[in-house]
Each structure stands twice: as structure tokens, then as C-alpha cells.
Amino acid sequence: MSDPAPLLEARELTRVFRVGGLRSRKQLHAVDGANFVINPGEIVALVGESGSGKSTIARLLAQVYTPSSGEILFEGTPLSSLRSRRDVLAYRAAVPMVFQDPFSSLNPAYTVVHGIMRGLKLHRPDIGPADREAEARRVLEAVGLTPASQVVGRYPYELSGGQRQRIGFAQALAYHPKVILADEPVSMLDISIRIGLLNVMTSLRDDQGVSLLYITHDIASARYAADRMMVMYAGRIVESGPVEEVLGNPLHPYTQLLVAAVPDPRAELTVTAEMAKGEPPKVIDPGPGCRFADRCPLAREVCRTTTPPLLELKPGIRAACHVAADDLGRGEESTGGAPLGAKLAA
Structure with a gap:
């Protein structure tokens, strides 16, 4: 039996913004050549520092x-082919967003x-007016706002921050989604x-079958909730894989720097903040080469002249x-018998 097709897939996804005024030709490369998939029934964490392009992807x-x-x-159909209002609304119901x-x-x-x-009236025509309140109560209780009768009549200022964020997930769940885009929902x-919101996310995956793209800069919460992780730096995805594999044995020096910022006794950390000094990455009209090269203790000449592809190593x-x-x-030939981590530590 063949594997199910990805729910969402990005192919060489790029977004640039013109900066510097009307006559300027400068371009800020917020996302550059991103390739990734989100499969049914999984939480994928997209991690990186502020300005790396995570929210732009969302x-x-x-x-x-x-x-x-x-x-x-989306399910094999290019979004550029969506023309009718009905198709666009169907996609936005299937892939809603929860904001920071x-x-x-x-x-x-x-x-x-x-x-x-x-949202039910706009995206769920299968639910009649008489049944909408019951569905609203159902999704409120699905995200932990119980009993729903004590919440439905309240205004946002009457709820705590955690309760308001649960309302955001309830709104998304009401659309009967397939993928929820959660942009820094707990920051x-x-x-x-x-932890309560992270448990809401995992319950949506386990009980409702909803996939999530969890955007965060918090390595610990990503490890707690996610199945897979993508690490982003200066508009590019630099590492991806199962979350425990990526955090337990990071291959990219930037991923090691992120992990080093959250010490974990299970991880063999070899890069520290002291080893990764340098200027912020150049994302306005960047040239070829690795954008982490100026901060990387292992950078070679090829790192500054040739952009490294995202390969399965x-x-x-x-x-x-x-x-x-x-x-x-x-x-062993490349490191004289020492693994990459030991070479970084040397």
C-alpha cells in the first residue's frame, strides 16, 4: 500500500519584498527556495530565531x-489553480490559522x-442555523473550555490569555480543518x-486527526508537541527530520546552536554561543553561499561561495x-576519524 499523499507541500517556495523606497531595487529574501511537506495526522514544528522567515511561510x-x-x-492541487470563491473558501476552511x-x-x-x-455560516453550509450553537459548544469543549455554557456569552476581555488562545483553536476547529497553521500560539x-495549549494541539492531532504546523522559537515546546521539525535560518530551511533525531544529534551547526541554548542531558552539545559570534545574516540581496557561514566555526571557502542544498544525509x-x-x-577520511560533533568541539 502506497503512502498517503502530503496534505500540504511546498516546492521551491520563495517570497521576496522590495525595500528602500519606490526607486529601490533592493529585495528582502524572507523565504528562499523552501521545500517541505506536511502529512496527515502529524505536528510539524518550524523553529528558528526572529526574522528567519517562519511567519512568512505561515x-x-x-x-x-x-x-x-x-x-x-494542497492534496496535490496547486493553490495557483484555485480560481472560484468556493474553492478558495474551501481551502481556507481546510487550512485555517491561529495567530500569536x-x-x-x-x-x-x-x-x-x-x-x-x-465561521460556521461562511465555511460550513452543511450545518443549518439551528445546529450552529451546538457545534460551537462542541468545539469549545474539544479545546478544553468546559463547560461551554460558561464561555459562550463572555467577551474577550473576560477571559484569560490561555482561554482566548483556546478560542482561536476552537474557531479553527469549527471549520473542520485538515491542517492548522499555529503561529507562535503560546509565546x-x-x-x-x-503546557495546556500544547496538550490542546496534541489532542487535536490524536483525537480529531488534524495536522498542525507549529511555528515557534521554543525548542522545548517543539520537542514536547511535534513529530517532525524543520529548522529555519535567514529564509532557508537548514535541517529537517524527526524531532528527537534532529535535537538529539543535530547535523547543522545552527541547529546545534539552538539546542545549546536549551541544555538537555540527552543531547551531546558541541556548539556554544561563544563559538557562533558574528553579524546578523544578510537577507537583503544575499549572495551565494551559506547564510550561516559568517557565524559558523567550521566555515570553509565553499561555504561562502556555494549555497548548500538541503540533502538527505x-x-x-x-x-x-x-x-x-x-x-x-x-x-573518517574527512575528519581524521572524528565525527562532526567532536570536530566542532575541538
Whole structure:
């Protein structure tokens, strides 16, 4: 039996923005040649520092931005082929977005159930007016807001930040989605209540069969909730694979830097902040080469002149790094018998 087709797939996805005024030809490369898939029933974490392009990817998938080049496919159908309003609404119902700020994403003039009811009317014509309130109560309880009767009549200011963010997930769940784009959904919440939202995400995957793209800069929460991880730096995906494999034995030096920022006794950390000094990455009219080269303790001349492709260096693990590719491709010859991690530590 063949594997199921990806729900979402990006092929050479690129988004550039013109900067510097009307006559300027400068371009900011927010996302550059991203290739990835999101499969049914999985949580994929997209991690990286601020400005790496994570939220731009979410907005491209949500059709807030249009790609400068490349293509997005949903269940094998290119989004560029969606022409009718009906098809566009069907896609946006199947791939809704939960935003970072749980307060500004809700209308303070209406009760919190208003957005759910409005979304049901727009995206779920199969549910009649008489049944919408029951469906609204169902999705509220599905995200842990129980009993729903104590929530439906409240306004956003009457709820805590965690409760408001659960409302955001309830709105998305009401559309009967296949993939939820969660853009930093717990970053504005107290750390004591983040675990509850992460559990909501895993329950949506396990109980509702919904896939999620979880965008975050928090390695610990990604490890807790995600099945797979993609690491992004300066507009490019530099490493991807099963979350425990990526964090337990990172191949790319930037991934090692991220892991080193959250010490874990299970991981053999070899890159520290002291080893990765340098200027911020250049994303305005960047030239060829690895964008991490100026901060990388292992950078070679080829790293500054040739952009490394994202290759499968281990089963299921892809990384865009000349050093890692040479090390794993030539074995002991490239490092004098030492693995890449030991070479970084030397």
C-alpha cells in the first residue's frame, strides 16, 4: 500500500519584498527556495530565531501573501489553480490559522462565540442555523473550555490569555480543518499555562486527526508537541527530520546552536554561543553561499561561495551544510576519524 499523499507541500517556495523606497531595487529574501511537506495526522514544528522567515511561510500557506516564485500544493492541487470563491473558501476552511496574539485576533465588541458562529455560516453550509450553537459548544469543549455554557456569552476581555488562545483553536476547529497553521500560539502566554495549549494541539492531532504546523522559537515546546521539525535560518530551511533525531544529534551547526541554548542531558552539545559570534545574516540581496557561514566555526571557502542544498544525509534527516555532507559522505577520511560533533568541539 502506497503512502498517503502530503496534505500540504511546498516546492521551491520563495517570497521576496522590495525595500528602500519606490526607486529601490533592493529585495528582502524572507523565504528562499523552501521545500517541505506536511502529512496527515502529524505536528510539524518550524523553529528558528526572529526574522528567519517562519511567519512568512505561515502567511504564504494561509494565502495572506502570494509566492514570488515556487508553488504550494494542497492534496496535490496547486493553490495557483484555485480560481472560484468556493474553492478558495474551501481551502481556507481546510487550512485555517491561529495567530500569536489571542486578544487582537478576537473582536472585543462581540462575545467569543461570535467568530465561531460566523465561521460556521461562511465555511460550513452543511450545518443549518439551528445546529450552529451546538457545534460551537462542541468545539469549545474539544479545546478544553468546559463547560461551554460558561464561555459562550463572555467577551474577550473576560477571559484569560490561555482561554482566548483556546478560542482561536476552537474557531479553527469549527471549520473542520485538515491542517492548522499555529503561529507562535503560546509565546505570549505565561509559561505555567503553555503546557495546556500544547496538550490542546496534541489532542487535536490524536483525537480529531488534524495536522498542525507549529511555528515557534521554543525548542522545548517543539520537542514536547511535534513529530517532525524543520529548522529555519535567514529564509532557508537548514535541517529537517524527526524531532528527537534532529535535537538529539543535530547535523547543522545552527541547529546545534539552538539546542545549546536549551541544555538537555540527552543531547551531546558541541556548539556554544561563544563559538557562533558574528553579524546578523544578510537577507537583503544575499549572495551565494551559506547564510550561516559568517557565524559558523567550521566555515570553509565553499561555504561562502556555494549555497548548500538541503540533502538527505541520514535516513529521514535532511541538512543544508557542506561540512556535514562531506563528513557523512567521506566518513573518517574527512575528519581524521572524528565525527562532526567532536570536530566542532575541538
